[in-house]
Amino acid sequence: MVRKEINQLLAILEVELKNILRERGTVGFSIFFPILISLSTYSVGTGILGKPPSLELWFYQLIGFTILMITIVMSASSAWYIRQGLLSRRLEYIFSAPVNPIIIIASISLTSGILGFGIFLTVGLIGVIVTYGLSNLSNFFISLLILIIALIPILGINLIIAAATIIGKEPEAISQPVSAIVSTTSGLAYPITILPFILKIIGESMPYYYAAYYVRSIIEGYFNILSLGNLPFLFLYLIFGFVIYRYFENNYIRKEGAYGI
Amino acid sequence: MKEIIAKNLTKKFKKKVRKGIFNTEERVIHAVKGVSFEVNHGEIFGLLGPNGAGKTTTIKILCTLLIPDSGEAYIHGYNVIKEPNKVREIIGVVLAPDKGFYERLTGIENLVYYGRLYGMNKKDAYKRAEELVNLVDLGKDAYRFVEEYSLGMKAKLSIAKSLIHDPSIIILDEPTVGLDPISSRKIRALIHDLANSGKTILITSHNMWEVENLCNRVIMINKGEIVSQGTPKELKEKLNLSYFIEIEVLNADKISDYETSINEKGNLVVKIETQKPNESLIKVLDKLREKNYIIGSIKVIEPTLEEVFARVIGGEKGN
Numbered sequence: 001m002v003r004k005e006i007n008q009l010l011a012i013l014e015v016e017l018k019n020i021l022r023e024r025g026t027v028g029f030s031i032f033f034p035i036l037i038s039l040s041t042y043s044v045g046t047g048i049l050g051k052p053p054s055l056e057l058w059f060y061q062l063i064g065f066t067i068l069m070i071t072i073v074m075s076a077s078s079a080w081y082i083r084q085g086l087l088s089r090r091l092e093y094i095f096s097a098p099v100n101p102i103i104i105i106a107s108i109s110l111t112s113g114i115l116g117f118g119i120f121l122t123v124g125l126i127g128v129i130v131t132y133g134l135s136n137l138s139n140f141f142i143s144l145l146i147l148i149i150a151l152i153p154i155l156g157i158n159l160i161i162a163a164a165t166i167i168g169k170e171p172e173a174i175s176q177p178v179s180a181i182v183s184t185t186s187g188l189a190y191p192i193t194i195l196p197f198i199l200k201i202i203g204e205s206m207p208y209y210y211a212a213y214y215v216r217s218i219i220e221g222y223f224n225i226l227s228l229g230n231l232p233f234l235f236l237y238l239i240f241g242f243v244i245y246r247y248f249e250n251n252y253i254r255k256e257g258a259y260g261i
Numbered sequence: 262m263k264e265i266i267a268k269n270l271t272k273k274f275k276k277k278v279r280k281g282i283f284n285t286e287e288r289v290i291h292a293v294k295g296v297s298f299e300v301n302h303g304e305i306f307g308l309l310g311p312n313g314a315g316k317t318t319t320i321k322i323l324c325t326l327l328i329p330d331s332g333e334a335y336i337h338g339y340n341v342i343k344e345p346n347k348v349r350e351i352i353g354v355v356l357a358p359d360k361g362f363y364e365r366l367t368g369i370e371n372l373v374y375y376g377r378l379y380g381m382n383k384k385d386a387y388k389r390a391e392e393l394v395n396l397v398d399l400g401k402d403a404y405r406f407v408e409e410y411s412l413g414m415k416a417k418l419s420i421a422k423s424l425i426h427d428p429s430i431i432i433l434d435e436p437t438v439g440l441d442p443i444s445s446r447k448i449r450a451l452i453h454d455l456a457n458s459g460k461t462i463l464i465t466s467h468n469m470w471e472v473e474n475l476c477n478r479v480i481m482i483n484k485g486e487i488v489s490q491g492t493p494k495e496l497k498e499k500l501n502l503s504y505f506i507e508i509e510v511l512n513a514d515k516i517s518d519y520e521t522s523i524n525e526k527g528n529l530v531v532k533i534e535t536q537k538p539n540e541s542l543i544k545v546l547d548k549l550r551e552k553n554y555i556i557g558s559i560k561v562i563e564p565t566l567e568e569v570f571a572r573v574i575g576g577e578k579g580n
Contacts, residue, residue, distance in 0.1 A: 004380040007377055007380065007381075007382060007383075008377060008378055008380070010377070011373075011374050011377030011378060011383075012374075012378075014374075015363055015366060015370065015374045018365075018366060018370070019363060019365055019366070022365050088360055088361060088362070088364075089356060089357050089360035089361050090360070090361045090362070090363070092321075092324075092326055092356050092357075092361065093354065093356065093361040093375070093422070094378065095325075095326060096324045096325060096326055096349055096352070096354050096356070097349055097375070097378040097379055098346045098349040098350045098378075098379065098380070099378050250328070254325075254326065254327055254328045255327070255328050
């Protein structure tokens with residue numbers, strides 16, 4: 001049973017990766033974007049201070065923007081997968097096959113996760129070597145493992161995005177507000193402590209913040225193992241997302257025939 | 262065994278129609294109203310009806326993509342609402358013959374992908390995909406990107422896709438729509454072969470000739486309701502439609518007892534409209550022989566399902 005589901009997951013993953021790799025420009029842009037943005041803010045900081053700020057500040061932003069990029073791509077990819085599936089009517093065929101929706105969304109998120117992982121590996125490696133030298137490389141590789149685990153709860157949010165896209169049909173209307181909330185409240189580009197109380201609470205209750213926090217703290221050496229205590233709580237997102245998707249599927253999607261356009 | 266059972270299926274959709282800038286009006290569309298039918302093992306069963314009749318809604322309920330408002334449906338004994346995954350494992354579907362593919366993958370890559378979604382491992386899915394591309398006559402085109410395919414090639418690939426997991430029941434929603442006559446003929450031959458190999462097939466089509474030639478039994482749906490059902494022959498008999506007999510006479514210029522015309526060879530053709538073709542033919546031939554006319558050829562033209570459809574649906578529309 002599990003073998004069948006792994007096989008389904010790998011099948012979707014394989015075709016999605018093939019599809020993405022046949023458009024190499026997107027991958028190139030995703031690697032350069034965090035470097036470009038973090039260097040821009042570093043330059044602005046240099047201009048304001050009159051001297052270059054600490055490289056650690058650049059690294060903070062580089063990691064933040066990279067994870068922001070990964071999470072936005074992950075969220076948008078499920079919305080766009082659904083949209084393209086509706087337009088091409090591929091979704092009707094997929095859902096008339098014995099596939100669990102969580103497998104579909106997991107594989108789409110995993111596709112963008114692998115893409116993101118590749119981006120993080122490339123960008124993060126550059127950042128760590130430039131900022132800390134070779135000594136922090138072991139921490140960097142540990143942070144990669146934690147990042148993979150920390151990104152799993154985002155699947156739950158992606159399931160809700162997928163259900164909302166099937167019903168609403170418009171991916172931008174759903175993925176862009178999510179991206180806006182993530183970028184403003186998750187402390188990916190700046191410390192969450194400077195945010196107003198409400199935004200801080202929103203940020204701290206979402207899995208994106210923890211993904212960046214774990215990665216930064218491991219690389220920079222202030223990681224506290226007790227902070228992993230938040231992870232089980234974050235996995236509630238996965239359960240929550242699955243329950244909501246199932247509710248929408250049974251009470252709206254299959255009732256309204258929303259798999260096609 | 263009854264492979265497909267639909268019992269009193271109903272489905273309505275609510276649609277908001279804009280009235281002015283701020284107001285909307287909710288319209289209820291009754292897509293399916295109490296549709297019931299049964300399909301036997303190894304049968305080709307046709308679902309006929311004009312656009313918006315409720316054919317696709319019925320098909321989507323059977324494919325587990327839609328939940329009916331009321332009624333029940335079973336595929337191979339499995340309830341489509343309560344046991345969707347069991348149903349999905351044993352059906353193959355063609356919902357839009359030119360859609361549902363990854364355009365930037367090859368035909369064979371698409372087939373392997375769908376095979377794996379049905380739980381096959383990659384090796385088996387590839388082997389099966391290779392068999393199917395030969396079965397549907399795609400040949401080397403299967404190794405080209407789908408974005409380069411013609412409509413006919415996509416239709417073939419779509420049928421191959423529906424067969425990838427070797428389902429016992431195949432549901433085809435207008436599989437030949439938009440195809441040229443040669444591609445349509447190939448698809449029809451394939452459907453025929455599938456039925457001969459023991460598959461149960463449910464097909465919807467606008468092409469009456471196609472349905473008449475393919476289907477063992479047919480139901481006609483209009484405005485969500487079944488308006489007629491039976492074998493194509495039974496449907497014709499129910500409506501007492503006329504047969505036309507054309508007898509070519511080689512040695513006459515005019516016969517006053519019957520309606521006549523001249524054919525392309527320049528011979529006289531006697532035309533008779535009748536509801537009892539056997540009796541009428543014997544009677545006319547006897548009369549013609551009595552007068553020593555030489556018969557060149559005899560043609561009996563049966564009423565078509567298209568006439569049945571026009572009569573039944575036209576009648577429903579009040580035409």
